[in-house]
Amino acid sequence: MKNLKWGFIGCGEVTEKKSGPAFSEVEGSEVVAVMSRHGHSASSYAERHGIPRWYTDAQELINDTDVNAVYIATPPSSHATYAIMAMKAGKPVYVEKPLAAAYEDCARINRVSEETGVPCFVAYYRRYLPYFQKVKEIVESGVLGKIIAVQIRFATPPRPEDFGKNGEFPWRLQPDIAGGGYFYDMAPHQLDFLQYLFGVIIEARGFCTNRGGLYGAEDTVSACFEFENGLTGSGSWCFVAHESASEDRIEIIGSQGMVCFSVFDFQPIKLHSSAGTEVLDVPNPSYVQFPIIKSVCEHLQGIGLCNCTSVSATPTNWVLDRILGKF
Numbered sequence: 001m002k003n004l005k006w007g008f009i010g011c012g013e014v015t016e017k018k019s020g021p022a023f024s025e026v027e028g029s030e031v032v033a034v035m036s037r038h039g040h041s042a043s044s045y046a047e048r049h050g051i052p053r054w055y056t057d058a059q060e061l062i063n064d065t066d067v068n069a070v071y072i073a074t075p076p077s078s079h080a081t082y083a084i085m086a087m088k089a090g091k092p093v094y095v096e097k098p099l100a101a102a103y104e105d106c107a108r109i110n111r112v113s114e115e116t117g118v119p120c121f122v123a124y125y126r127r128y129l130p131y132f133q134k135v136k137e138i139v140e141s142g143v144l145g146k147i148i149a150v151q152i153r154f155a156t157p158p159r160p161e162d163f164g165k166n167g168e169f170p171w172r173l174q175p176d177i178a179g180g181g182y183f184y185d186m187a188p189h190q191l192d193f194l195q196y197l198f199g200v201i202i203e204a205r206g207f208c209t210n211r212g213g214l215y216g217a218e219d220t221v222s223a224c225f226e227f228e229n230g231l232t233g234s235g236s237w238c239f240v241a242h243e244s245a246s247e248d249r250i251e252i253i254g255s256q257g258m259v260c261f262s263v264f265d266f267q268p269i270k271l272h273s274s275a276g277t278e279v280l281d282v283p284n285p286s287y288v289q290f291p292i293i294k295s296v297c298e299h300l301q302g303i304g305l306c307n308c309t310s311v312s313a314t315p316t317n318w319v320l321d322r323i324l325g326k327f
Contacts, residue, residue, distance in 0.1 A: 001068060001092075001300045007033040007061045009082050010073035011045040014096060019073065019123070020049065022290040026297045035061040058082055062089050069300060072096060076184075077177045080105035083310075087118040094121045094296050098188040099313045101179035103321045106314040113310055121296045121306055122313035124192045126263065128291035131282040132193060134269060135252075135261050139197055143273050144254025147198070151251045152190050152235035154263075157243045162214050173215045179317075180324050181217025182239045183208075187323075190235070190250060190263050192316045197252075199228040200315045206323030212240030223323045 006023050008015060011034050023031050035055040036042035042054035055061045062070060062085055070086040072079055072095045079100045083093045087109075099106045099122050113120045126132045138144065161170050171177045172185045195201055206223035210216070221237040238245070248262040257273035269280040285291065298304030321327055 001302070002028055004029040004069050004297055004300060005032045005066055006030065006069050006071055007035065007064060007067035008071045008073060009035050009058050009061060010096075011036050011041060012073060015045070015071075015073050018125075018287060019071070019289040019293065022287040022293045023071070023297075025287070025290060026294050028301055029293075029297045032066050033061050033064050059085065062086050062091065067091065069094070075171045075177045076101040076179050080109050083109050083120055084112045087112050087116045087120060090116070090118060092119050092121075092300055094123065094293070095310070096123045097192070097313070098122075098179065098184065098317055098320065099310055100317060101177070101184075102326065103314070103317045106310065106317045109310050110314060119299070120310035121292075121299075121308055122310055123289060123292065124189065124196075124308050124313060124316075125289045125292040126189055126193050127196050127308055128295060129284050129288060130291075131261075131266055131269070131284050134280060134282045135259060136197060138259050138269075138271055139252060143257055143271070144252065144259060145256030147231055147252060147254050149253045150194060150198070150231065150233035151253070152187075152194075152233070152237075153247050153249045153251075154186070154190070154236070155238040155241035155245045155247045157246065158212060158214055158219075158240050162239075164215060169215050173217050175217050178217075179320070181215070181219060183218060183221045183237050183324070184320055186264070187221075187235070187237060187320065188316050191319050192313065193263070194233065194250070195227070195315055195319075198231050201225045201319045202228050204319045204322040206325065208324055211238075214240065218324065221323065225319060225323075 031051050033053040034046050034051050039056050046054040069092045072082045079095050086093045173181050178184050204225040208218040209220050211220045219240045224234045226232050248264050252259050260270045271278040295306040299306040
């Protein structure tokens, strides 16, 4: 597939700031159609980005003979439906994270991908960013010694929209659409990257509560987990914290040192070792999804290999569901 002609299902904020423009930055890749249930959103996006066609029906976009690959940027509850539709039409898929709103839907996607032979990739783009590649390099260098433990700490104040003006809440706080609350939206990036470093998590347990009482979904989560290599970790997430408690931090603790980094605000990486403390400021590209999109395109063009597949993304949904007690 030398020339990739992408169709977007969904054209929300993520396509404006993180991913959309990156598709046209890759040689042999362009966006030829976009779809939104709201005609004004689709037509406006197409006009602003110079995309020739727009649709309000996903099946029509998938049936477009000019479209040979599909990017799904809708809320998680529809990922499985659209991914399966596209794969059954023979069109490779790149899906926003998390892969689906539940582990069972991830299994369905993987089954159809295997049956059709059509690949499905997932937007866990932090695996490919220079910032996180530097963390991986530090861990693999041996400077930390034997890795002893991993800790995730995340806390943030509620957002203005979390107070449910007129009784309406964002889709990320509607478990039937998002899979859970903000935990299901944000923790996947942290958990996927740690599994990228240390292998699959084979056990996970969690305690989930609603302490703020602003909405129905969980707003505070504590968890512990074990990787396949025996390494253990823990995490705490609070989405209704006072601003004084705001934190975005992962610590990887070794027998000879520790590395600390953030996942969302890209604070400088801090490496503590016998040599002292080193502060590393690693910049990322303007469009943060560019490196993974480039990898996906080169995979489909037959000149590279992208390992961020639906199969590799599924364990993260398993962990999320275990922590939330969904099964």
